[in-house]
Amino acid sequence: MFKIVIIRVILSDIQKNCYDAEGLRAEMEENGRLVQFLYNEDREVVAEKDCSGNIIRYIRGLGLISSDSENAKTYYHYVSDEQGSVSHIIRDEDKESGVSAQGREQDRILNQYEYDAFGNTISCKEQVENRFRYMGEQYDPLTGQYYLRARYYNPVIARFTQEDTYYGDGLNLYTYCRNNPILNHDPTGHGTKENSPYSRKEQQYIDAGADPDTAKLAAQCYPDANSKQDLYNKYKSQGYNATDAKKLANYEIVHGEERAKNYAANNLKKSGPDYTATSPRDNVNTDWRTQERLNAQKKASNSQLMPMNLQFFAAKGDESGSKSGSNTVYSYDGVKQVSEYLQSQGVPRAYRKQILESFDVETIKLQTAGESTYGLRFYGGNANAEGRYLFETFSPLTNRQNLALPYEWNSMTGIQQFQVRNGTTMITGKAAAQKSFGSQYIGGANQWYINNLEDLIKCR
Known part of the structure; x- marks a missing residue:
């Protein structure tokens, strides 16, 4: 609304x-x-x-x-x-x-x-x-x-x-930063916060355990995001979640690689390929198929599908558990067609069920992407930069509620555009509600599922 x-x-x-x-x-x-x-x-x-x-x-x-x-x-x-x-x-x-x-x-x-x-x-x-x-x-x-x-x-x-909607912060409810924006800031319009005596870059290293002098030096040595991003990507690729990877990147800058390794070994746990807590179908480390079998099956199944041209998509992150509606009796032709397609791709029954239940079963069907099919993928937290769920973007339904994306699945702190390879099989329909995470996650946005990550071409 x-x-x-x-x-x-x-x-x-x-x-x-x-x-x-x-x-x-x-x-x-x-x-x-x-x-x-x-x-x-x-x-x-x-x-x-x-x-x-x-x-x-x-x-x-x-x-x-x-x-x-x-x-x-x-x-x-x-x-x-x-x-x-x-x-x-x-x-x-x-x-x-x-x-x-x-x-x-x-x-x-x-x-x-x-x-x-x-x-x-x-x-x-x-x-x-x-x-x-x-x-x-x-x-x-x-x-x-x-x-x-x-x-x-x-x-x-x-x-x-x-x-201000909060009436306990003084008699004047219109003041900004307590009339002192040098010492305070207001990042939301809802509450004033005191400024740190250190810069934002220095503060992140202090939070990682550095003393002020070391933090200042680290901020000077890493003035851009690229070098730190490389460290973050290194730990992310080793299986650490986004929060721990960022923490380890800061820790290595301050204390060095060896101490960062020891800190990680004693204090952190790799997430690794997750087969239960979040959707393995959206984890790039999870695969049960050989590429030769995939290509042969894709070629056979694509010949029976009608083409479709989709302009923009926003991606769904690493959805956890099964979608709502697990007691639904699937009697629709689209569900049967999609189930047979997933079975032909070698997807185990448990995951076929999970994928089917991520859609409103009355709307689910198979289609293929056209020559100009581009998608935006949002990721962060438990959601990888690459994933199989896509959404239509920049419509009235492009919000967390209609996408049915709880914070536990996708923090949406990153964004990347992909092109979907021409002729790729796509499961389409409306996103199912996720009311077990909150009544606000009502679903209803148009949703797509791409089974093979190699059909996503990263745009630069």
């Missing part, structure tokens, strides 16, 4: 905000130009679809790191100050040629911002559009306000434009 709020700034400017069931702004229309957003579990924007249909992906760590889109010829990297405000946007090398822009390093700076303590823009130089500014929050140019999810903040008056 969507709530729509229309704001008329002046006679010629109209902004229309549309909110989803979680109260997040899922759509915004500025003078007829529609923009749609998708959020992660921390209520941060991880994907955006602009009025031309271009999808922008945002990569986040402790803050906004970089962005990428199909139309952009390069990647954009965000530089933030100690408050977390975006101060510069820098272009990367050309995506096709891999060649960096020629000329001075200064020429790589596309956008540059300066703010006062309360977020008023002192200077702004822009070559590319950008909505993330002060404190890394979304800036609405028509209203001149910042969207902090719970409320809107106006830097001109240094106040929120709506009162």
Whole structure:
């Protein structure tokens, strides 16, 4: 269900905000130009679809790191100050040629911002559009306000434009950061937090056990995300979950590889291929089939299917357990067809049942992908970067409730686009509800299942 709020700034400017069931702004229309957003579990924007249909992906760590889109010829990297405000946007090398822009390093700076303590823009130089500014929050140019999810903040008056829903934090319910944004910050619009005397990068190493001097040195030695990401990927590939892999990456930077190994051996446990707690069908380490058998069976089954062209998908993570509706009597032709297909692929009965029950059985059927079938996969937590479940994206049903994605399955902190290989068999239908995790997980979004991960081509 969507709530729509229309704001008329002046006679010629109209902004229309549309909110989803979680109260997040899922759509915004500025003078007829529609923009749609998708959020992660921390209520941060991880994907955006602009009025031309271009999808922008945002990569986040402790803050906004970089962005990428199909139309952009390069990647954009965000530089933030100690408050977390975006101060510069820098272009990367050309995506096709891999060649960096020629000329001075200064020429790589596309956008540059300066703010006062309360977020008023002192200077702004822009070559590319950008909505993330002060404190890394979304800036609405028509209203001149910042969207902090719970409320809107106006830097001109240094106040929120709506009162705080919590009445125990003082008499003035509109104040921002207790009138001191240097020592405090408000990441949600719901509560003020004291700033750490250390930078965000330094704080993560202090949390890993470093003293302040070592943390400062580590932050200087690892100024970009790439080197740390390599360490994270190393531990993730060894079987550690996302939280532990991030912890070990920080620990190795601070204490070295040997001590990190000892710490991991004594304190952490590898998740490894999971056959019970989360769906093994979405774990890349789980396979019962030989590739030769797969190819032969796929060729035989695909010849009987009708083609289908799907434009965009959002992926489903490592779903755990079986879906709701386990007592359903399957009497539909689609269920029978899908079950026979999965059996021909060598999928064990227990997993066939689990896959079938992940769909609304009245809607399940087999189809094949066309030449231009692309999918967005969201992952994080227990969800791998590669997986077999896909969803139609940027529709009114693109939210955690209709996707029926509990946080235990997918934290949705990462995003990756894939192309589905032409002719690939797809199980399609609507997602079943997951009310055992909460009444809000009602399902209903269009869902796809790709049995063979080799049919997913990673887009760069």
